[in-house]
Amino acid sequence: xxxxxxxxxxxxxxxxxxxxxxxxxxxxxxxxxxxxxxxxxxxxxxxxxxxxxxxxxxxxxxxx
Numbered sequence: 001x002x003x004x005x006x007x008x009x010x011x012x013x014x015x016x017x018x019x020x021x022x023x024x025x026x027x028x029x030x031x032x033x034x035x036x037x038x039x040x041x042x043x044x045x046x047x048x049x050x051x052x053x054x055x056x057x058x059x060x061x062x063x064x
Contacts (some may be wrong), residue, residue, distance in 0.1 A: 012033075
């Protein structure tokens with residue numbers, strides 16, 4: 001699934017994927033809207049088994 005095919009993609013301003021092999025860090029950062037000013041939430045997705053599940057989670061969290 002691509003970001004644009006996800007039913008949870010609601011015209012987010014930014015969706016960025018990171019993969020830092022030396023540390024093993026894999027991250028997805030999503031910004032839904034900065035219209036009301038900056039906001040930051042961080043949520044570890046250690047239990048999610050697929051990239052699609054992580055993408056769905058981060059899109060839903062940023063929209064909330």
